Amino acid sequence: MLSKKASLEISIQAIVIVVLAMTLLGLGLGFIKGMFGKIGGITESTFGKIEEQLQRDLVNSNEKLVFSQSKVSIERGKETLLGWGIKNEGTSEMDYWVEFGPIKYPNTANNPGLNNINGGTGDWFIFKYSPNGAPNLPYSVDAADQQVERVNLRVPKNADPGLYLIEMAVYEGTGVTDKYATADIFITVT
Numbered sequence: 777m778l779s780k781k782a783s784l785e786i787s788i789q790a791i792v793i794v795v796l797a798m799t800l801l802g803l804g805l806g807f808i809k810g811m812f813g814k815i816g817g818i819t820e821s822t823f824g825k826i827e828e829q830l831q832r833d834l835v836n837s838n839e840k841l842v843f844s845q846s847k848v849s850i851e852r853g854k855e856t857l858l859g860w861g862i863k864n865e866g867t868s869e870m871d872y873w874v875e876f877g878p879i880k881y882p883n884t885a886n887n888p889g890l891n892n893i894n895g896g897t898g899d900w901f902i903f904k905y906s907p908n909g910a911p912n913l914p915y916s917v918d919a920a921d922q923q924v925e926r927v928n929l930r931v932p933k934n935a936d937p938g939l940y941l942i943e944m945a946v947y948e949g950t951g952v953t954d955k956y957a958t959a960d961i962f963i964t965v966t
Contacts, residue, residue, distance in 0.1 A: 822857055827924045830861035834922045840865060841946055841957035848929065849964040852937065855930035860959070862925075862946060864917040871916045872956060874925075875945050876901045879960070882938030900935075903927040929963070937965050 826844045833842040844859045864870045903926060904914065917923040940963040948956040 823859065823926055826857070826859045830859055830924045831922070834861045834863045839863070839957070841944070841959050843944060843959040843961055846960065847962045847964075849966065850929065850931050851966050852931055852935050853933035855928055858927050858929055860925055860927060860944065861922060862915075862917055862957070863922040864919060866919055868919050869916055870919075870948055870956070872946050872948050873914060874903065875947065876961075877943050877945065878940060879943050880939070880941040882936040882940070900930060900932070901927050902930060931963075931965055935965050939964055 830842055830844055833839070840863050842861045848856065848858070850856055860874070862872070915923070915925065942961040942963060944959045944961060946956045946958070948954045
């Protein structure tokens with residue numbers, strides 16, 4: 777009789793331990809999910825502020841293209857969320873594509889002849905449609921309207937420190953000669 781009581785106590789203890797473990801696991805998973813949800817909300821909130829600023833800049837200026845920051849200071853291996861706004865001053869819908877290209881950059885042994893920021897240093901600018909090779913027309917903006925898009929600047933860990941002058945060019949149509957507007961971006965890599 778004594779052995780049956782001991783086995784019953786062990787069974788009850790095992791059940792209690794399993795219930796506590798499942799409860800703690802559920803709480804832990806809920807905490808992790810909540811943290812990732814907050815991170816997504818912070819990103820949306822940050823871009824919401826950028827979008828409002830770009831909308832104001834487009835309305836208050838005569839510029840066809842505005843970038844959220846013309847001067848960016850960033851560490852190697854870090855990234856930041858930015859954006860651009862474009863205004864179609866035409867009378868019909870405009871299809872366009874975007875390219876980021878270097879104008880001036882540190883000329884070191886690691887960086888000889890950097891031809892294209894997108895391909896030359898490992899995709900610095902990440903956006904919804906990065907044209908590789910032949911240009912395509914991923915973006916369109918209605919006549920007499922404006923549009924805001926996201927772009928993530930990610931500087932590789934092996935990038936040379938210094939000042940980079942980057943030109944953001946918007947091309948109307950499929951050709952590279954139909955430059956609609958440009959914006960200069962100064963990036964200081966530390």
